[in-house]
Every structure is written in C-alpha cells, then in structure tokens.
Amino acid sequence: MDKKKYKQEIPICFATDDNYVPFLAVALASLFDNASKENFYKVFVLTSHLTEENMNSIKKQAVENSSIEFVQLSKELDKVQNMFHLRDYYSKETYYRIFIPNLFPQYQKVLYLDCDITVLADVSELYNTQIHGYYVAAAQEEVMQTFDVFGNYVEQADGINRKEYFNAGILLINCRRWRNKLIAERFVDLLNRYKFRVVQDEDYLNVLCKTNVKKISLGWNKTSYKNDDFDDKDLKIIHWKINWRPWKYKDVLYEEYFWKYAKMTDFYDKLIQMRDSRTDEDKKKDELLMENLSRMAQEDADDPNNYYRTGGKKGLFGSIFTTILTIIKFRKIINATIFRRKK
16 A cells, blocks of 8 residues: 555455355445545455455455455364354354454454445445444444344343444454453353354354444444334445345345445346245245244243353353463464465
8 A cells, every 4th residue: 555645544354255255246346436535445355265266256346445355264263163153144254353353463443344235435434433442333233123032132131232232244343452351362261151042243242342332323234124213314334134135035125236236246147146046945944044033032031041141151161270271272373373365
C-alpha cells in the first residue's frame, strides 16, 4: 500500500472453505463496489484449504485500492480442530474469527465479516467506529428479537438479555484489548468446559464479551426479513441467515442486491442453478433444521445444567493446573508462525 496515496488502510478478515467461496465472491464484489477510493482495503481470507481455481476466482474481485491475501492455517491448528463443536452448516472456519487478534498482532483493530453478506455502504465508516474500552463493536442479533424461543434461550441458557445479545457475523474487533484480556485463551478454556449447541461460536463470544460490546446500528447487520421498526434507508449490510437466503429461495427480501453483485462474479450461473435445482425435499430439510434448532433452544433453556445455571462449570475437564497447561499449549499454537500466506 502506498501510504502517501491512501488516507487509511482498512484490514478486513473473512473465513471460508470451498463451499462458501461463491458467497464470499459476492460479498467482496459488493464491498469493493461501495468502497471509498481514498482508502486501501486489505482483505485476509482465513482458511484451512482452498482450491487453486477458487482462489483465482476470489482474486478476480480485487480492485486497484485493495489486496486479497489467503491465510492458510497450518496443519498445526488442525490438530486441535476436534475441540470445535460443529453441526449443520457450521465448519471449523467459523471459529477462526476468535483468533484474529493473535494472528495479526500488527493491528489494533480488525473488521471481521461473514461470507454470506452483501455490502451496500463503505465499510470504512464501520471501521472508524470508536471502540476504546470495548472488546468488539457489533449489532444486536435480530433473530433473538423476533422469535421468542431464541430470545428465551439466550436469557435462560446464556444469561444475556435478548436485547444485548449480538450477532457475531459482523464484528469490529479491538485487537489490542482482545489480546490484553486473553479472550482467545479464555475461549479455549471455556470450549473445554462447556458445549453450546444452538448458536455455538456466537454463544461463546457473547458470554466472553458480555458488558464489553459497543452497539452499532442494525443497518450494519440486517437480516433479510421484514422488520417494521427498521427503516430501509439505513440498510448498509444485508446478512443472509438461516432460511432467508436468495440462493435457496425466490422472493427473499432485498434479493435484488445479492443478484446484482452475483453477476460480477464467476459464480452467477452456479448460484442460480443452486436456487432453481432445490427440491421440495430440500425445503423440508430446511424446515426440519429450524424445528430442531428451536427444539434445542427450548431444551437448553430448560436444562438445569445449562451454562447460566452452572456458571459454565458443566463438564469441567480437570484441575486448574491442567486448564492452564491447555491454555498455554494453545496460545503457543495461535501465536506461532503456523500459517502460509498466498496472494
């Protein structure tokens, strides 16, 4: 980056596997289309592995005032991947955001974005949010406000008011404070002590960051369904969650923005085919997934041994000495030079 030419460098992290590359391409197309020419947008794609073809397709999205770098986490990190709790469409890459401050010690703050988004504003505005004294800046999780079963879950199982529970798909991370407060290490410790089933990485982040979150406008993380309390003129990032996804269904709210940017990628035809080839059986699976998620939320809310009622002590795996050794071991891994970068 030519520091004389650009006003500011904006570091941005995504995390993906090959399955989510089409959505990442759309996200990048929209991000760069709305980016200020005054800034330089430095994108890091965290992954375990991507095909050469997919990496080339992603690199095509770069513009003059941007760079795209692939951070391929080494096999060392894969050795502890069995610690990560996974289900449905979750992959281990979803947990990588937690280690961003440790992987990038040169930054005081970094913007993390999920792949399944469409950007309609300049993300430098979000990046420049003042977060001194906070771990992260994030928007409230809209789903928890809309569906009582999930609102009750976070209050009764996580011990967090549903209005305070944030979505972890768009995060401005205060890397310096994150490192100083050992959030990654505390995450590893908690991961060994308690298993969240419902929202997994989001639950962990919410309980770890509780009372240390700077609220941002819902416009920066809007779910693609109608909310009478939301004014569309404030729409800045659309987050395609759960079953409100245009590559799965037609007539999804705001879908025109997704398809506009999909046409700028190598994946437009594939995404159209993905949507149009879905069967009634596929749609039934989506319904069952939502039903199962709701059932788990209710079960965990009622569980006398849930996180909130036990203080996260359920399943304590050993002595304090063993816990410390585990944290030290993992800290060495995430702070070591254990990843290869490929531009």
